[in-house]
Each structure stands twice: as C-alpha cells, then as structure tokens.
Amino acid sequence: MGLDQTATLTQAEMEARIVRYGDLRPCKTAFIDAHTPGSDQKENFTIIGGGVSESADQHVHITDTPGFNIGAAGQPPRCRNSLHSHRTAEVFFVLSGRWRFFWGRWGNAGEVVLEEGDIFNIPTGIFRGFENIGTDYGMIMAILGGDDAGGGVIWAPQVIEDAADHGLVLGENGKLYDTKKGQSLPDGIGPMPVLSDEALKAFPEPTTQDVVPNYVARFYDLVALSDRQPARVIGPDALLKDRPGFDVDFITCHSIDPAPYTLDQHEVLMVQKGHWRVTWEGGTTALAPGDTCAVPPGLSHSVTPAMTGDCAMYRVRSTDDPAGRTLNGPSAA
Known part of the structure; x- marks a missing residue:
C-alpha cells in the first residue's frame, strides 16, 4: 500500500489504510x-x-x-x-x-x-x-x-x-x-x-x-478551545509551539466542518473519544476510539460525528519541517 497522491479510493483500499483498535x-x-x-x-x-x-x-x-x-x-x-x-x-x-x-x-x-x-x-x-x-x-x-x-x-x-x-x-x-x-x-x-x-x-x-x-496540553482545556473551530495543539502557531515534522490539531463534534476537503499533505486521524464517520470519493466508514486512519494527499473527504454524544479526535498532518527540535523552543524551519 503506497501513500502517493490519489483522487479516489475503493472501500477496500481505504480499509487497508485504517488500523482498528481491536486488530x-x-x-x-x-x-x-x-x-x-x-x-x-x-x-x-x-x-x-x-x-x-x-x-x-x-x-x-x-x-x-x-x-x-x-x-x-x-x-x-x-x-x-x-x-x-x-x-x-x-x-x-x-x-x-x-x-x-x-x-x-x-x-x-x-x-x-x-x-x-x-x-x-x-x-x-x-x-x-x-x-x-x-x-x-x-x-x-x-x-x-x-x-x-x-x-x-x-x-x-x-x-x-x-x-x-x-x-x-x-x-x-x-x-x-x-x-x-x-x-x-x-x-x-x-x-x-x-x-x-x-x-x-x-x-x-x-x-x-x-x-x-x-x-x-490538557484534554478539557482543548475541549474548551475547540468549541467553534479545531484547537491547534502542536505547530509553530499552536498552543504548544513547535515544528517536529508534523502538526497536531484537536477536533470535537462542535468544531468539525462537515464539508469535504482535499489536502496536499498526508493526514492521520486518531480517535480519542466517541465515534466518527469518514466519507470519501469511493466509500464511507466509521472510526471508533483507538482507531487510526491514514488519509493520502489528494483525496477529497469529510469527517463528521457518527453518533450523538461527546467525541474527540487528534488530527496529525505532515509538514516540511525537520523531524526534531530542541528543549528551548521550535526547531528551525
């Protein structure tokens, strides 16, 4: 399974990019x-x-x-x-x-x-x-x-x-x-x-x-910060200012935009709480706590709550920054 840019994935191809907690x-x-x-x-x-x-x-x-x-x-x-x-x-x-x-x-x-x-x-x-x-x-x-x-x-x-x-x-x-x-x-x-x-x-x-x-960063602080938009957790302009080679966002059912979107970089969805639905050109699937989903660049997809109740997810996106940093602050770009 490669991670090259793609426009569409079959249900089976996307499932190959998902690691279920139970598996x-x-x-x-x-x-x-x-x-x-x-x-x-x-x-x-x-x-x-x-x-x-x-x-x-x-x-x-x-x-x-x-x-x-x-x-x-x-x-x-x-x-x-x-x-x-x-x-x-x-x-x-x-x-x-x-x-x-x-x-x-x-x-x-x-x-x-x-x-x-x-x-x-x-x-x-x-x-x-x-x-x-x-x-x-x-x-x-x-x-x-x-x-x-x-x-x-x-x-x-x-x-x-x-x-x-x-x-x-x-x-x-x-x-x-x-x-x-x-x-x-x-x-x-x-x-x-x-x-x-x-x-x-x-x-x-x-x-x-x-x-x-x-x-x-504490969970309930992030819940409060993500009331209307995703909370920026790790990144040069985030709560924890850093450039470790990836950015991290925190999203809840109150802050996720249900509209489909496409990215130029890799995105990994890591469910912390509740159930989420990922829909893309080719299929749809639900994610549960502990599930990890690797979304490739170029794929139009949406992420929405799959059930009522509280839900939370960490969203990781690749960057061009170096994959390390120092104790005293963000690594150089």
Whole structure:
C-alpha cells in the first residue's frame, strides 16, 4: 500500500489504510527491558511505520510512512517503560488510563501525570520514561517524528546493565538477542556501548516547571478551545509551539466542518473519544476510539460525528519541517 497522491479510493483500499483498535497486534519483546521486572508486562504496537522497535517479532500494520510514525504502548497497572531518549520528536496522548511521565538521567528531574485525552510533546534529547498508575490496563498513542523515527532508541546506561542481568543484550546493530533462548551476538557485532559520563552531560535535566507549561496540553482545556473551530495543539502557531515534522490539531463534534476537503499533505486521524464517520470519493466508514486512519494527499473527504454524544479526535498532518527540535523552543524551519 503506497501513500502517493490519489483522487479516489475503493472501500477496500481505504480499509487497508485504517488500523482498528481491536486488530492491534502487540509485541511483548519490543525493547531491551522486556525481561526486566516492572517492565516485563508492557505491550508495544507499531501502527504506521516501523517505529523504533528492537525486536524482529514486532508486527507493523502499515509499513509506508507519511513523514512520521504512529505507535502505541499498552501496560497494566504499575508497569513501567524504562528511561530512554529519542533523536526526533515523541508525542503521546492518553487513550485510556492514568499515566505518570518522568524524565532525567535517573528519572527524578521532573514528572507529570496525564489523564485520558491529555497530550505530551516530550522535548527531544532528554531521558524519559512512563508508567501506568491507574487501576486498569491503559493505552497511550504515540507520534514519532521522521520516516525512520530517528534510527532507534538511546537507553540510559542502567537500563542496558539491568537488561543484561535478565538475559537480553542489545547489539550495536540495534537488534536484541535473548541469551535465555540461547541467542548470542553474531560474529563481528559487539554490544551496544553504554554512554560515557562525558556523553551523558549532553542530556538536559529540565525541571517540571521547565517542561509542563510548554509541552503538555490538557484534554478539557482543548475541549474548551475547540468549541467553534479545531484547537491547534502542536505547530509553530499552536498552543504548544513547535515544528517536529508534523502538526497536531484537536477536533470535537462542535468544531468539525462537515464539508469535504482535499489536502496536499498526508493526514492521520486518531480517535480519542466517541465515534466518527469518514466519507470519501469511493466509500464511507466509521472510526471508533483507538482507531487510526491514514488519509493520502489528494483525496477529497469529510469527517463528521457518527453518533450523538461527546467525541474527540487528534488530527496529525505532515509538514516540511525537520523531524526534531530542541528543549528551548521550535526547531528551525
């Protein structure tokens, strides 16, 4: 399935661009901490693009990318994702549950708790982790900048060391090897080097006060802002001013324009709440919470509420901006 510009799509062709929440296929061995106690029950999903998974077992639902990747993480209560950093943008919104995000070399520089619908545009270049602090299984949806999502994950040294104690070794080729299964590093491939103390100095340690006002948007604030028009969430002129390689809008049943429209760029619809209907030249379909729909450039389509009641959606559009940014402000155009 390509993502080239098109004028029409059949029903089957559009369905191939939709990943339903109920069809998501998890990977429980996606990253180096998959055996580490406290992190060994998490599930990772790659929805659009290969993301940054380190496991050959990871299923990719849609391989072609629109300039960014879409993924998700599902975790039971008290399950933690270990401290890591990315070279490009990483944005999360909470689909379900209650989550604590923390950051810094040891995870104690700052933290924020996110509820359902909240969105966090995590600054590039800091170590970050997160855990489900709710009482039920929770899911967070992720947007990663760039077609290749920055070429992988940078782990805090203690994560690599802890993983080795539980049988997982990350090769310098970015692939995982499970010594519990008799696997070992191939000839000529060494282990992923641990960052030196000097290299660690390049990773900022921002406080909660540094991060939250500029990188977090709350669901109910966005609902209020989208009373008559979509709320601009991430972008150079948005609430969270940034240029991570994509723009993010928040729409509700009160702010969506039902008229058909056509774009020159890729658009991904990510339903947070309620049910929506997408209609295009060739068919129509409904989207439910957790569904992801990739609309190609050049396709005339409309998005409307499919049922009465509250509904909310994050809408992601590709841009020509670089797929990364700095802690101190938007990246250059």
